[in-house]
Amino acid sequence: MDLELTGKVALVTAASKGLGRATARQLAAEGARVMISARSAEQLEKTAAEIAEETGAQVEHCPADVSSGDDLDRLLAETRARLGGVDVLVNNAGGPRPGGFDALDDAAWQEAFELNLLSTVRLFRGVLGHMREQGWGRIVTIASSSIKQPIENLLLSNTYRVAILGLAKSVALEFAPHGVLVNTVGPGRIATDRVASLDANRATTAGISVEEVRAQTEKAIPLGRYGTAEEFAKVAAFLVSGANTYLTGQNFLVDGGMVKAI
Numbered sequence: 537m538d539l540e541l542t543g544k545v546a547l548v549t550a551a552s553k554g555l556g557r558a559t560a561r562q563l564a565a566e567g568a569r570v571m572i573s574a575r576s577a578e579q580l581e582k583t584a585a586e587i588a589e590e591t592g593a594q595v596e597h598c599p600a601d602v603s604s605g606d607d608l609d610r611l612l613a614e615t616r617a618r619l620g621g622v623d624v625l626v627n628n629a630g631g632p633r634p635g636g637f638d639a640l641d642d643a644a645w646q647e648a649f650e651l652n653l654l655s656t657v658r659l660f661r662g663v664l665g666h667m668r669e670q671g672w673g674r675i676v677t678i679a680s681s682s683i684k685q686p687i688e689n690l691l692l693s694n695t696y697r698v699a700i701l702g703l704a705k706s707v708a709l710e711f712a713p714h715g716v717l718v719n720t721v722g723p724g725r726i727a728t729d730r731v732a733s734l735d736a737n738r739a740t741t742a743g744i745s746v747e748e749v750r751a752q753t754e755k756a757i758p759l760g761r762y763g764t765a766e767e768f769a770k771v772a773a774f775l776v777s778g779a780n781t782y783l784t785g786q787n788f789l790v791d792g793g794m795v796k797a798i
């Protein structure tokens with residue numbers, strides 16, 4: 537299947553590592569011209585060079601903290617200047633800090649609001665004008681399995697990821713007549729640094745080893761293992777591709793069957 541991504545301009549945020557990186561690499565391998573972004577310039581430069589080397593694609597990089605409106609304005613301006621208008625947005629951010637209700641003060645709520653929800657609003661606003669004008673655009677937001685089932689001790693994710701669904705669905709409906717398709721993907725347990733750090737956190741709380749945490753978690757996944765970032769990236773790449781012509785306003789889990797809800 538031709539994903540019809542050749543020459544498309546793709547912006548992938550929070551892409552120096554993990555799911556963002558793997559998705560950017562997949563898009564580059566499919567012929568897209570890619571802008572990647574994350575906070576640390578050093579790691580970002582390394583990742584951009586690796587993806588360009590592996591795929592032969594044009595891979596630009598620009599540091600930006602997605603929590604900052606100024607950073608996002610600069611990132612969008614740089615992308616337009618170096619690559620042109622954004623055809624494909626993969627909207628990703630770092631995960632919010634773990635914690636149950638009692639552990640979260642106003643500052644924690646505000647921080648996660650800016651990191652996960654306001655960044656989404658700002659990025660959508662930054663790309664939708666061009667997409668509407670040209671009558672074509674694709675957006676995917678990387679969320680979490682918490683969009684279908686709350687995760688213990690991740691209250692901020694359980695709250696703001698669901699808010700993203702309301703936003704993404706609304707924008708999908710409003711912009712469908714303009715050829716813009718908007719979807720959300722929720723990873724379950726994909727082996728990345730974020731999952732390693734959450735496992736370490738749980739191991740400390742439960743007084744067991746990280747290996748035991750992983751074994752217990754894998755037992756609850758029908759496919760019996762954590763996913764790989766590459767497995768996740770293939771799904772995200774399809775959703776933002778030209779091959780996707782009829783899926784919009786949907787949310788998908790890439791979770792090996794972990795969430796049992798129908």
Ligand code: NAD
Pocket residue numbers: 549550551552553554555556573574575576600601602603628629630631632651678679680681722723724725726727728729730731
């Ligand atoms: P990761 O830690 O491997 O990578 C996160 C990336 O985000 C890094 O490139 C980091 O530099 C960047 N980043 C962090 N904060 C940022 C900020 N403020 N501005 C810009 N860039 C920032 O994590 P991951 O596993 O790839 O997770 C990506 C997203 O998916 C996170 O929001 C995470 O909570 C969510 N998620 C992941 C899983 C999973 O199984 N891996 C499960 C549920 C949800």
